[in-house]
Structure formats: structure tokens, C-alpha cells
Amino acid sequence: MSTRRPCIGVFDSGFGGLTVLKALLKLIPHADYLYFGDTARLPYGSKSVETVAKYAVEAAHFLEQKQAQMLVIACNTATALALDRITAAAKVPVVGVVEPGAERAAASSAKKKVVVIGTEATVSSHAYRKALQAWGVQAHEKACPLFVPLVEEGWNEHRVTEEVATIYLKEAFAEGFEDADVLLLGCTHYPLIKPILHRVAPPHVKIVDSADATADAVGGLLRRLPLADPPEAERRKLPRVTFFATDSVEKFRRLGPKFLGLPVEDVQHVDLKE
């Protein structure tokens, strides 16, 4: 049994992955976290497989160098497009957000019909459709490229966001999926507009996001690894989080708390090219 607290590396293109970190901090407080936000190259959601895979592998290597003992790909696009490549490139265990989210959505759907919303790249990859099919569940995927900029504009409770959501969800709950009973949020920004999505989705629909499901998956994996189970004195300490950003540290400190719900203090700048 290790006497050290586990060190978990969490990676996203920017800020959205902080919603996953928030779930991790709640479920697994007896760990240290390294959060890497590739803010100089965000967003990934509109970019190609090759580009996203290259960026994600660089981020994974960076976190390994910083002694992360496990990697959480807290970005739907990076998971959907590059989980295989990241897992192949990494020396430590890797958890993505797609499988846990799909499993939870499948378990929540009595109709076995799920609507998935995400970025253009995530939807084009059909990663969620494939993961849900493995659970015997049909999926209808719909790209919602305006949700991320609307959240970043701070319009989480704005009539424009509600109008955009109405348009997107009308197209999502269509083509035989009018009676789908689960809406799976396939992007880490979307939990911030959950109240609007609840109002706009058909009333019988349950909303599932990947953050809690991913935290559960990380907890399960931790219990099976030798690095888990620190002694009581270590367990009682608060989690330590170090943040790394490829763009402005000041901006990360300013925007981070909107996603994390906690202050974001220890932020270091990283230039991956060097």
C-alpha cells in the first residue's frame, strides 16, 4: 500500500474540464490534482482528428512529466477523437469522459433511446453513438457549436441562449428520437446551462452529464491501483490543485472559478513548444 496521496492529472482544451475536476474534488478529496488547460489552442471542438490528437498527446506527456499517476481526459472532443492515441502514448492509466457518460446514460434510459449533444468534432466522431450501441442503446447526436461561446460570454441564463437551445434541441429530438428519454451532455461546458436545457427539453427527459460519471470511474480505478489508499493523516488533508495554462494565467484565474465554483489560485504558464 502506498503512503502517498495519489496524483491525478486532468486535461482539457480550456475551462470546461473544470466541471469534471469539480466532481473529482467532491468524490476524491484525498488526492492531489494537476489541471492542464490548453487555452492557447482552444477550442478543440471545431478541429480535426489529427490536430486534436497531436495536442492531446502533448498534454498527456506534460502531465506525466509532472508526475501524474493517472490521466483524466476531461474533454469530450479529445476523448472522442484521440483516447486510443493518448492511451497508447501514456505510461499511466487513462480515463476519458465518453465511456462513463455513455454507461450512465444507458442505465438511465428506459426507452433505450438517448439524444447526445456536443461539439462538431465530438458529434462527427460518433464516439457516443458507438459507446451507447455497446449498451444496446440507440443515439441521435447533434452538434451545438454556439453553446460554448454563449457560456463563455456568461449568458448562462439569457433569452438568446434559451432560443438557441430551443432550436438545437428541436433538431436533436427529431428523426425518430421524439420519445428519447435521456439527454446526454457530451461537452464539459454544457452543465453550466443545465437549467435552460431542463426548461427546453421535452418534460419527460432526464439530463445526464459525464462529470459525475467520470469521477465515479476514476474512483473505481483508484481502488484497483497500488497508488490508492493513503494513510488517515494524508486523507484528512485538503486536495491540492495546481493549474497549468498555455495562454494567459490572469485570464485562467479570472474565468476558472466560473466553472470550478472555487477560487483558482496556483496557475502556472506553460509553453508546450519549448
Added chain:
Amino acid sequence: MSTRRPCIGVFDSGFGGLTVLKALLKLIPHADYLYFGDTARLPYGSKSVETVAKYAVEAAHFLEQKQAQMLVIACNTATALALDRITAAAKVPVVGVVEPGAERAAASSAKKKVVVIGTEATVSSHAYRKALQAWGVQAHEKACPLFVPLVEEGWNEHRVTEEVATIYLKEAFAEGFEDADVLLLGCTHYPLIKPILHRVAPPHVKIVDSADATADAVGGLLRRLPLADPPEAERRKLPRVTFFATDSVEKFRRLGPKFLGLPVEDVQHVDLKE
């Protein structure tokens, strides 16, 4: 006098600069063009000075290596944040979009009051305000971060875009600028929503964009350089344009024509890290 056609390098974070290339092709058809779109790292508009300057200097060096004899920074953010750094790093003449746009806006404003809209980074830099002050014109700058994603969603004539424009322009024509008589489009995406901006702006307002003004500035500079004035046989040829993109070539071919109004065929992939 040179017997060769001039070779002009045009640079943007992505697709918006194609509106400037469109104006250049119309005004200066007797040239060859290299267009570089840094699509793997777009957008620049939400990023920091350091990051944008680094990317822009890399792009300038790339175009110089490809034999560009002049550089046009067809990106408001890169011009606003990094024109000095690009000019210092380049061996060939550099033209940005801010000065020409500001000069034309100043000439168009009887009231000497101009409203400027652009990305968050362009507005924070106050590059337009400073350029307009030099012409004795007051400026009110307003960031409109949702316009780029709305254009990229293809909602150029959509009621949501009109609603967002109404909200943004209400805040822009305020604080003593209710009677401003010019709206300067400080982002190369915005010409695509000009019809909506015309409807939403106060009726007395004239809209100025930087694309035509920048093409005029390039034409003026060309006439003063030894590389201009190719012989008649060379002048009659159609302009040749080679495109370079850091993300998917296929996506560039697909989205490019929406901005250029012409087919986009010869696109080559570039990885600036190599």
C-alpha cells in the same frame, strides 16, 4: 522594373482574412497570393498578447520562407496586438488592417465619433481607439464575441444573430456615442453579417469595413516598391492563390468559399512546429 508578378502573403487565424483576400483579388488581380490560415490554433480573438504575437510571427516567417514579398495581416486581432512585433520580425513590408480601416472610418465620420466592434482581444488592445485618435476622432469600442461563432454556424441571416446584434449595438451606441455616425467592423468575419448590422444600427450610421481600405493601402504600397508593375503579358494572367492551413485541408476547402466567394482549391497542410 521587375518583370515578375508580385507575390503577396496574406495571413489570418482562420477564414475571416479571406474577406480581405477577396478585396485584394478584385483590386490587384495582377499578383500571386499565398494565404495562410492558422486554423489549428484559431481563434486569436480571445487569447493574450503574448500568445497571439508568437503565433503571428511564426506565420510571418512561414510566408517569407515561401517567398512572399509583402505581408498583409488580414486579422484584426493579430494587427491590434502584434503589428509592431511582426514588422520587427519580418524582412519584407507589412500592412495591417487597423490603420487603413481607421483612416477610412475617420474620413467617413462627419461627427468625428466612431463605434468600433471587434473581438475581445482587439477591443482590449484599444488599437482602433488610438488609431482613430490620431485622426482627431473619438471611438467607442465594444467586444462582440458571439459574432464569429454565429457566422461560422452559418447564421448570417438568422433571427438569433439579429437579436445578438441588437443587444451588442445597443451597448455600443451608448455612453455619449448615441450620435456616432460610423460603425467600423474591426473583425474580418463581420462583413458577412453586414445586412443585419445595417438593419440594427441607427439609421444614420455608415458601415465601414477594413477589407477594401486595406486593399487600397496594399495597392498604394505596391506602386512604391520595385516589385510592382509587371509587363502586360504577366498582368493579363489570372491571380494565382495558394492556400496553407494548419488544421484540416478538407475543412478549409469546404468553409473557405463562404468567405472568399470563390472556389478554394489548392490548399496545403502546414505544421508550424516542424
